[in-house]
Amino acid sequence: MSSSALQVARTGLDAQDMKMRVIANNLSNVNTTGFKRDRANFETLAYQQMVAAGAQSDQQNKFATGLNLGSGVRVAGTSRLDTQGTLNQTGNPLDFAIQGDGYFQVQQTDGTLAYSRAGNFTLSPEGNVVTTEGQTIIPQITVPTGATGVTVGSDGTVSATLTGQTAPTQLGQIELARFVNPTGLNAIGGNLLTETAASGAPQVGVAGTEGRGTVIQGSLEGSNVNTVEELVEMIETQRGYEVASKMIKATDEMMQNANQQL
Known part of the structure; x- marks a missing residue:
């Protein structure tokens, strides 16, 4: 399970890194004539169904909710926002x-x-x-x-x-x-x-x-890039990257602790 958590966290790092690249390109073109900013679009990766919702929990009852474990996130693509520039x-x-x-x-x-x-x-x-x-x-x-x-x-x-x-x-x-x-x-x-x-x-x-x-x-x-909005997006992306990094560190510590206990 720990190795799966490492994989999920890694996908988060990759996705946030790609989003930061999109933001960097937007900011670098803030003065480019006719430039239209891009937006990174995220989507979930495949889910592993451990328990199906509605499956029999015993002879008389059924599971009200299932158990689905996600495998991470990825950037599905970028969308160009064609709003009018100044x-x-x-x-x-x-x-x-x-x-x-x-x-x-x-x-x-x-x-x-x-x-x-x-x-x-x-x-x-x-x-x-x-x-x-x-x-x-x-x-x-x-x-x-x-x-x-x-x-x-x-x-x-x-x-x-x-x-x-x-x-x-x-x-x-x-x-x-x-x-x-x-x-x-x-x-x-x-x-x-x-x-x-x-x-x-x-x-x-x-x-x-x-x-x-x-x-x-x-x-x-002019470019339709709003510098303030892009900087806010950049800060949020940094926070997401930091959280994914901490997840990898925490998972590694859990694995080390498990090895020491066995």
């Missing part, structure tokens, strides 16, 4: 924030699409709107040389005044992608997410329609 005004015409649901579409170097909430874009030497890593936003938006007064409407319409003209010219439209299960998206780093079987296929359309958020020019969405 919108911070920057005044940069190529900084875009999404207020509401949706993701910008970004073309990776291998031609596949990725999705992001980070709207800190810039221009390539060809005038294309790209990420800081040089990845093109989809649909591609090209700002001609000499164009001034670049504006982006709440529906993603991009306009600018071209050389020799007085009226603004529409350059294209930024479309947003939505997912049935956005928490199922796979984070690959670089503020990018990719589609998975769990997330479902992207539903691409105009910003502000069919539940998609609106585009805010000259602003960036």
